[in-house]
Amino acid sequence: MIALVMTVRNEVDVLRTNLDYHRYLGVDVMYVYDEGSDDGTPDSVRDLDGVEVGSSVDPGKFGGRSELAELVAAAPTLLTARQALNTVDAMERARAAGAEWLISIDADELVAIDLANEAPGQLAIALGEVPAPAESVVFPTLEMVQRRVEYEDVMAQETLFKRSAARRLARDVWDPFLGRARRLPVVYGHLAGKSALRLSVDAVPYSVHRFRHAGGRRLRAAVVGHLLHYYCADENAFIRKFRLIGDQPDVYLRGEPVPAQKRLWRDVVSRAGLSDDELRDYFRRWVMFDQRQLEKLTHRRLGPLPRASAVVEVLAVQRLLQAMAQAPRQGA
Numbered sequence: 263m264i265a266l267v268m269t270v271r272n273e274v275d276v277l278r279t280n281l282d283y284h285r286y287l288g289v290d291v292m293y294v295y296d297e298g299s300d301d302g303t304p305d306s307v308r309d310l311d312g313v314e315v316g317s318s319v320d321p322g323k324f325g326g327r328s329e330l331a332e333l334v335a336a337a338p339t340l341l342t343a344r345q346a347l348n349t350v351d352a353m354e355r356a357r358a359a360g361a362e363w364l365i366s367i368d369a370d371e372l373v374a375i376d377l378a379n380e381a382p383g384q385l386a387i388a389l390g391e392v393p394a395p396a397e398s399v400v401f402p403t404l405e406m407v408q409r410r411v412e413y414e415d416v417m418a419q420e421t422l423f424k425r426s427a428a429r430r431l432a433r434d435v436w437d438p439f440l441g442r443a444r445r446l447p448v449v450y451g452h453l454a455g456k457s458a459l460r461l462s463v464d465a466v467p468y469s470v471h472r473f474r475h476a477g478g479r480r481l482r483a484a485v486v487g488h489l490l491h492y493y494c495a496d497e498n499a500f501i502r503k504f505r506l507i508g509d510q511p512d513v514y515l516r517g518e519p520v521p522a523q524k525r526l527w528r529d530v531v532s533r534a535g536l537s538d539d540e541l542r543d544y545f546r547r548w549v550m551f552d553q554r555q556l557e558k559l560t561h562r563r564l565g566p567l568p569r570a571s572a573v574v575e576v577l578a579v580q581r582l583l584q585a586m587a588q589a590p591r592q593g594a
Contacts, residue, residue, distance in 0.1 A: 267367075284365075295319065297318055366470070
């Protein structure tokens, strides 16, 4: 039995597709913790089988657990701390339900085992084949290429993703606070991937990306498939995301600095005094990839290395979602 947990806020455009997709791949129960959405996100998925929707857990619930003291203290100001505590709550619920694995991801992320085709239950099969010494599984990140102003359903429409090699590439991004462009990475989100925990292991979330033993020791991990990250998918998602984190600090829970690009766009959206129309123009000019920039990703050269692509075409999700959409008509 496999469980999944995520913390959401204003994700009505992707959440239902996300949960339908993972249920098809073999996830049995999905715990969705809402952070005060005002766009109908919780109600959009309450009717789905195996989905349990509620508000973020009260940090006071874990006040007596020393291994969670840092998370509890940071929860009032850090979203990532609240995400981690929601994951702890989901671990308890999943164990009680008899689950063997808990996957922790965001609403704009999908686990993909095969990049060309996905089969029913494929995720469950893959986790069932993980060798017993592994205490957790890591799904490495592939980030979508932002190449449209707007998507109707980004998970069904976008198929182009940045490989990890793209981390070496940069582009010019306008900084209105400096009054000039800056060279920043073309991978906008994280490359740390996300994790699944074997629930027989005594562990706690170390971050939103990894679990660790309660004493701090790293878990033995296996690498499986990929994590498809639909980060800042279009102009509306860009504005929404960085407006929601406008009050977040410059460091993460464990003291690591928030990447320069994320800090810049948080401030551009939330502190530069730009109108929504101006922010949409900013997205089109400095975030979205035009044809020239796409060609650079597709035909890159890193030093003496031969030409190679920094992107990969992922068709599995599109094919799966199309098959799911046709299934009711085929059975009618």
